[in-house]
Amino acid sequence: MDAPGTPLVVLDHVNKHYGDLHVLNDITLTIAKGEVVVVIGPSGSGKSTLCRAINRLETIDDGTISIDGQALPSEGAALAKLRANVGMVFQSFNLFAHKTILQNVTLGPIKVSKKSRAEADARAMELLERVGVANQAKKMPAQLSGGQQQRVAIARALAMQPTVMLFDEPTSALDPEMINEVLDVMVGLAKEGMTMIVVTHEMGFARKAADRVVFMADGRIVEDTTPAEFFDHPKSDRAKDFLSKIL
Ligand code: ADP
Ligand code: MG
Numbered sequence: 001m002d003a004p005g006t007p008l009v010v011l012d013h014v015n016k017h018y019g020d021l022h023v024l025n026d027i028t029l030t031i032a033k034g035e036v037v038v039v040i041g042p043s044g045s046g047k048s049t050l051c052r053a054i055n056r057l058e059t060i061d062d063g064t065i066s067i068d069g070q071a072l073p074s075e076g077a078a079l080a081k082l083r084a085n086v087g088m089v090f091q092s093f094n095l096f097a098h099k100t101i102l103q104n105v106t107l108g109p110i111k112v113s114k115k116s117r118a119e120a121d122a123r124a125m126e127l128l129e130r131v132g133v134a135n136q137a138k139k140m141p142a143q144l145s146g147g148q149q150q151r152v153a154i155a156r157a158l159a160m161q162p163t164v165m166l167f168d169e170p171t172s173a174l175d176p177e178m179i180n181e182v183l184d185v186m187v188g189l190a191k192e193g194m195t196m197i198v199v200t201h202e203m204g205f206a207r208k209a210a211d212r213v214v215f216m217a218d219g220r221i222v223e224d225t226t227p228a229e230f231f232d233h234p235k236s237d238r239a240k241d242f243l244s245k246i247l
Helices: 047-054 076-085 101-111 117-130 146-158 176-191 203-209 227-232 237-246
Strands: 007-018 021-032 036-040 062-067 086-089 164-168 195-199 212-217 220-225
Touching: 007 047, 007 195, 021 047, 021 195, 021 220, 036 047, 036 203, 047 062, 047 164, 047 195, 076 086, 086 146, 101 117, 101 146, 117 146, 146 164, 146 176, 176 195, 176 203, 195 203, 203 227, 212 227, 212 237, 220 227, 220 237
Parallel strands: 036 195, 036 212, 086 164, 164 195
Antiparallel strands: 007 021, 007 062, 212 220
16 A cells, blocks of 8 residues: 555646637646545636546647556556546446446446456445445436435446546535435545545535645636635635636
8 A cells, every 4th residue: 555645646737728718727737546636617717628637548749647657648458557546426327228237337347357257246336335326226327316316426437446536526416405415425435445536515514624725716827725625715716716617
């Protein structure tokens, strides 16, 4: 085991454009093992693009991104291996609609990690237990509530034994009464030492679980500080303006 504080995700002068739009503008960011970083910022500031770049769902124009000391490969088996190390949970739960809850969680371990079905099933049931939906294992995704589906999505990501978990607004599509059941699972993961990058506007989660808050605006990192400092003493006008709108 590496000591806490070892850099795990390192972005160095990362730039990306969509046509004329400079969507990631000279992003330099290091996330250490075990760190929980909340990324916050106005709509369109580049938060999702940042997550997708880390998972190599998007290419970058220049700069480097490395995970656990390995530069991001662009394709092939090395990329598949790296993707397996980065668990991602999106706003839309996007479970496989025609597979059971259990199959949703075992598919990756069986297909990608070449686990036996028995081993994958046992591990999946443990994970479903942990996120509180083991009793739903035989159902289809559409039979579950949004909060339950999002917890299955977390279990599915964890089944690949990722070294880092990315969450892109995981509770934004949920009815209000289901938000906490998902956040509670995330707080638990954070407490267990999972390295997490979480795009969210949930201040309670940021205050409770985050080591750092990264505030983005217009493709740039404008502030990178502790949650208490960010929420109580934002420095930039952009952050003050943003916080005045959401708090
Ligand atoms: P956020 O997640 O902070 O709301 P995004 O990363 O989704 O921001 O988007 C940042 C900007 O990039 C937005 O202006 C968005 O319209 C634009 N954008 C995102 N994806 C694409 C794309 N595939 N092609 C062109 N523009 C895009
Ligand atoms: Mg987004």
